Amino acid sequence: MNVPHGLKRIVLIGFSATGKSVLAPFIAHRLGWESIDLDDEIERTAGRPIPEIFQAEGERGFREREREAVVEAVGRDRLVIATGGGAWLHAENRVLLADGGFVITLEARSGTIEARYSAAEEDSAEERPMLAGADRRRRIETLKAARQPFYALSDLTVHTDDHVDDAVDFVLEAVQRRAAAVLQSKSRLRDMRNGPGVAPPPIHDYGPDVGCIVETESAQYPVYCGWGLLERSGDVLERINLPGRVFLIVDEAVFDTHGATALGSLEQAGRTVLSYRVPSGEASKTLASLSLLYEWLSSHRAERRDVIFALGGGMITDLAGMAAATYLRGMPLVHAPTTVLGMVDAAIGGKVAVDLPSGKNLVGAFYQPRAVVSDIAALATLPSRELRSGFAEVIKHGFIRDEPMLGLLDDSADVLLSPAAAVSDESCRQLLVDVITRNQAIKAAVVSDDERESDLRQILNYGHTLGHAIEAVTGYSAVLHGEAVAMGMVAVAEIGCSLGLIDEQLVARHRRLIERFGLPRQSPPGLG
Known part of the structure; x- marks a missing residue:
């Protein structure tokens, strides 16, 4: 295999037990390179296993040894490096590993990771120091969610729940196609260093079903994703320490199907709940509707506590979010999206x-919620x-950040478009x-x-x-937002192909995926 010019190393990052140590030697063998495991190197130089290092020197001492191992490793070329789960969290390590390296996140479900730990423990009495404790599954979910925005800085994400051979082939194909362009990026190392924060993330236990954590300059909050979460709405508010009354702002089309569930859970938790139903559709996302919300909040003497x-789709997250951002100069906000678009975007x-x-979203703000509760x-x-x-929006995420997901979407479109089957089918x-969690992690990282x-x-x-232009000329009613985005992606791909930026094969992949999900590829008649 011809290695792209300038590529010195391939770096495997990700949570423990996602397969870094297993895949590294396979990838190295196919390339004719060498491989190393940073944890093995640390144990070799320290003369004792990692649990004993933690016990004697603490996490700080271990991280210093880890940094030294990174410095030594990047001094060698033609190397596949399997890192420890926390090595990538430190900005200095990220820059060292990424400079001349192609960085790949290995990802696996929490259940897969826990099962691999259990299997490994049958052959060893050692316990991972960062996962010590009674509830290992909760610890895995908590640590993994906190680290997700850092892992998402990588050049590629590969899911390893299934076959190792397929993962190796995909990695090598991606290196061949993408590594040269990645290494030429002028902003990549800066982005790697800055990331979602220069320092490792603080660890907060927000409870089960946390898919990822958003950590911006202004806020940190969990994004929950699971089945039946609205039945636990009251528990979520307790976990994130939000007291006070609850002002439920809900799409009227959603109230009858899901409003009662959320309302019942909140009241059962001892909350006083007042509800306001908003007529469905983009036509409700106006200053007039916002003014009515202000009057309702004022009539009930809403307070900052x-x-x-x-509760609803994108219209509700926007409208209720605007009310929360501006009434009393800011009230705590929890989003409970009920649509795919709301959940992933x-x-x-x-x-x-x-x-x-005169236009869409012209009056707005950046105002982070305290939590996102996505009940599948x-x-x-x-x-x-x-x-x-x-x-x-899911397809969009695949094209911009997660190419492996495109194959999953193509193979699973029929199942994903039949969520009612999930009521009785656990695999669905x-x-x-x-x-949904995978896409939330992409949005959270960005x-x-x-x-x-x-x-x-x-x-x-x-x-x-182009999507917003299509929405505007059709009066924000004839075409749904996602339909307009689908048309916009195909048009932009075709423009990119005509300019020689991408090939026809990638354009065809746009068309095929958008057709698989029953979305339009071309603008409505009369728009050209």
Whole structure:
């Protein structure tokens, strides 16, 4: 295999037990390179196993030894490096490893990781120091969610729940196709260093079902994702320490199906809940609607210690978010998105806004929620067109940040578009949770790195420039947001191909995936 010019090393990062130590020698063998495991190197130089290092020197002493191992490793070329789970969290290590290296995150589900630990312990009495404690699964989920924005800085993500051979082949193909362009990036090392924060993330136990954690300059908050979470709405508010009354702002089309569930859970937890139903559709996202919300909050003497609980799709996250951002100069906000678009995009990142007659989202703010609660069960009642529209944002994420996911989407489209089956089918339910969580982690990583859309976050607008134009000329009613984004992505891909920036094969992949999810590829008749 021809190695791209300038590539000195391949670096495998990710949580413990995702397969870094297993894959590294296979990749090295195929390349004719050498491989090393940083944890093995640390144990070799220290003369004792890692648990004893932690016991004698503490985590600080171990991290210093880890930094020394990184410095020594990057002094060698033609090397595949398997890092420890925490090595990538330190900015200095990130820059050293990424300079001349192609960085790959290995990802696996928490259940897979726990099972691998259990299997490994049958052959060894040693326990991972960072996972010591009674509830290992909770510890895995907590640590993994906190680290997710850092792991997402990598050049590629590969999921390793299944076959090792497939992962090796995919890594080598990606290195061949992408490494040269990655190494030429002028901003990559700066982004690697700054990331979602120069220092390692603080560890907060937000409870189970945390898929990822957003950590921006202004806020840190959990993004929950699971089945039946609305039934535990009251528990979530307790976990994130939000007292006070709850002002439930809900899409009227959602209230009958899911409003009662959230309301019941909140009241059962001892909360006083007041609810406000907003007419469905983009037409409600106006200054007039916002003014009515202000009057409602004022009539009930809402205070800063109270909570706005936004239940619905993207319109509700925007409108209720605007109310929370501005009433009393800011009230605590919890998003409970009930659409795919809301779960993977609108509810994460703090962008809230209302429309003006002259354009969409022209009056708004950056205002982060205290938590995002994504109940996948809500998708089972979502109208088919709304469901398909939301998956445009998922497809977008694949093209901009997670190429391996595109194959999963192509193979699983029929299942993903049938969420009602998940009510009785555990495998369908798990697939939906995995895909939504995977996309939430992508959005969380980008906004953690660039909260106010000054640099990296602009990649989230892929397909949106033309998409917003299509929405505008059709009066924000004939075409759904995701449908417009789908058309925008195809158009931009075709433009990129005509300019020689991408090939026809990639354009065809855009068309095929968008068709698989029943989304339009071309603008409506009369728009050209």
